[in-house]
Amino acid sequence: MATSTASSTATPTRRPKVRARGRPRRDGRATARAVGPGGGDADTIVGVATATAGAVGGVAIVRLSGPNALTIASDVFAVGRGGKGVETWESHRATYGRVTEADGRAIDEAIAIAFIAPRSYTAEDVVELHCHGGAVCVQRTLMRCRELGARTARRGEFTLRAFLNGRLDLAQAEAVHALVSARTTAGADSALAAMRGGLTTPVSEARRTCVDLLAELEARLDFDDEMVPLDVEAIERKASEAREKIREVLQTAKRGALLETGVTVAILGRPNVGKSRLLNALTRSERSIVTSREGTTRDVVEASMNVAGIPVVLLDTAGIRSETDDEVEQIGVERSRAAAAGADVVALVVDASRGWVSEDYDIWKSEIAANERARGAAILVINKTDVADAENATPPADVVDSFSDVVRISAATGDNLVELERALARCITGDVVNTESESWAVNQRQAEALHVALDSLDRLRDTIDADMPLDFWTIDLREAAFALGTVTGEDVTEDVLDTIFERFCIGK
Numbered sequence: 001m002a003t004s005t006a007s008s009t010a011t012p013t014r015r016p017k018v019r020a021r022g023r024p025r026r027d028g029r030a031t032a033r034a035v036g037p038g039g040g041d042a043d044t045i046v047g048v049a050t051a052t053a054g055a056v057g058g059v060a061i062v063r064l065s066g067p068n069a070l071t072i073a074s075d076v077f078a079v080g081r082g083g084k085g086v087e088t089w090e091s092h093r094a095t096y097g098r099v100t101e102a103d104g105r106a107i108d109e110a111i112a113i114a115f116i117a118p119r120s121y122t123a124e125d126v127v128e129l130h131c132h133g134g135a136v137c138v139q140r141t142l143m144r145c146r147e148l149g150a151r152t153a154r155r156g157e158f159t160l161r162a163f164l165n166g167r168l169d170l171a172q173a174e175a176v177h178a179l180v181s182a183r184t185t186a187g188a189d190s191a192l193a194a195m196r197g198g199l200t201t202p203v204s205e206a207r208r209t210c211v212d213l214l215a216e217l218e219a220r221l222d223f224d225d226e227m228v229p230l231d232v233e234a235i236e237r238k239a240s241e242a243r244e245k246i247r248e249v250l251q252t253a254k255r256g257a258l259l260e261t262g263v264t265v266a267i268l269g270r271p272n273v274g275k276s277r278l279l280n281a282l283t284r285s286e287r288s289i290v291t292s293r294e295g296t297t298r299d300v301v302e303a304s305m306n307v308a309g310i311p312v313v314l315l316d317t318a319g320i321r322s323e324t325d326d327e328v329e330q331i332g333v334e335r336s337r338a339a340a341a342g343a344d345v346v347a348l349v350v351d352a353s354r355g356w357v358s359e360d361y362d363i364w365k366s367e368i369a370a371n372e373r374a375r376g377a378a379i380l381v382i383n384k385t386d387v388a389d390a391e392n393a394t395p396p397a398d399v400v401d402s403f404s405d406v407v408r409i410s411a412a413t414g415d416n417l418v419e420l421e422r423a424l425a426r427c428i429t430g431d432v433v434n435t436e437s438e439s440w441a442v443n444q445r446q447a448e449a450l451h452v453a454l455d456s457l458d459r460l461r462d463t464i465d466a467d468m469p470l471d472f473w474t475i476d477l478r479e480a481a482f483a484l485g486t487v488t489g490e491d492v493t494e495d496v497l498d499t500i501f502e503r504f505c506i507g508k
């Protein structure tokens, strides 16, 4: 089944937009009321809106949303000495009271806030019960809500309802998830910009153009005789305008992907050149063990850092050397090579106090020169400049040319680390203009759909050029319109919604 919030092209069967059943009053007040048992989206759902994993928070929010939210809350929440349930909820007002068992015994001292439809996150009646943190109060409160008929919310179901109720478009709903899972300030800024909207407009316009063209062509298929000749030029012009819009939106895709998934940088080199000390210096941590012995690092060590707003996973690896009998070290070296092969960027570290030696050359040859992807995404780091001439260890020109940058640093003193971070930023962002600008960027799902639309419109151009029958034009247009609709949410199948909202955290 599919959902739709606007007229759509020929798509799978559609489900009408689900409207919140709440009856808002002008004064923002509503009386507690019972709504008969509902199925599907008429369910009242309950979930914990605050983090439940890891550390215990001081306060946890249990959130109810749906037609029975107010009545259920009136039953579980009591105010004043007499412990009476709330009869009239005022929207957006905090009330002090207690969460109680069915027999009136207190479960917790709490604050309740009602958000009366449609003035709430989901556009339905919502009540938040702000309980004490920790497992017990929250679980007992959830249990009481379920006893009274609320169902446990599925992942992302609050946000899904906000979308189904027209409070957010699909891109905005996806941005909520991006905001919650952002790992850097730049990622959060971009998500916030997307939450405020803006992506849907150009995509929606392009879709509208396709739908309009489609309608025109379909009318011809039905009543060709009665109509004026087709203005093919106008059709091509409109289709190319739509293509241009999509292309513009797609220009944000690379930045979006960088902010969303980040990159991995593998630190590679001979034993003892200072790879681990470099990882510690870059992440200002003691994540990796550093000793003066060769072969200290035995396994791949991960640490995260932020480079120009992009989340970066740094991989410290075991020093690579071929002549070793130690089985553990051999396995470590294999892992180093695997890390290098899988990384987006390789930083080859060499030791200025030793100079550029044949082992460095061997590593360069096997891990960088022989790796298509590593070439152009590799940085040469000449380390230990505090104890040796910085020009030491400079390799021959053809080797230097294979790196996007050569940086001379001291992991020990921190000298030139800023320059190394800049080199990393250049290498990672490449032609992406500004990763830290506070504007939205499409995510991978959206980019894929936009590419499908673009391909369909390219095919339309060929179809027209080849003088194919009108039916073929409509096939291309329909595909384009549908792909665009999956971005805005105007044409979206339940499967797509499921995959989007499944990634959400519980209670969002």
Ligand SMILES: Nc1nc2c(c(=O)[nH]1)N(C=O)[C@@H](CNc1ccc(C(=O)N[C@@H](CCC(=O)O)C(=O)O)cc1)CN2
Pocket: 061, 115, 118, 119, 120, 121, 128
């Ligand atoms: N306690 C609490 N904090 C929260 C949330 C929440 O659900 N509860 N949010 C959950 O994500 C975020 C805020 N999102 C919200 C979005 C809309 C409305 C809301 O009541 N909107 C009404 C009223 C607006 C107004 O008074 O102008 C509306 O849009 O009509 C509330 C929270 C972050 N902080």
Ligand SMILES: Nc1nc2c(ncn2[C@@H]2O[C@H](COP(=O)(O)OP(=O)(O)OP(=O)(O)O)[C@@H](O)[C@H]2O)c(=O)[nH]1
Pocket: 269, 270, 271, 272, 273, 274, 275, 276, 277, 278, 289, 290, 291, 292, 293, 294, 295, 296, 297, 298, 317, 318, 319, 320, 383, 384, 385, 386, 387, 409, 410, 411, 412, 413
């Ligand atoms: N003087 C100086 N010593 C450094 C510098 N960086 C690392 N060292 C020292 O070099 C030695 C080896 O450093 P590590 O970071 O453990 O070297 P590694 O490349 O991780 O070595 P393996 O794990 O064995 O592959 C340690 O004694 C470090 O303190 C530097 O910039 N200057």
Ligand SMILES: [Mg+2]
Pocket: 275, 276, 277, 288, 289, 290, 296, 297, 316, 317, 318, 319
């Ligand atoms: Mg090490």
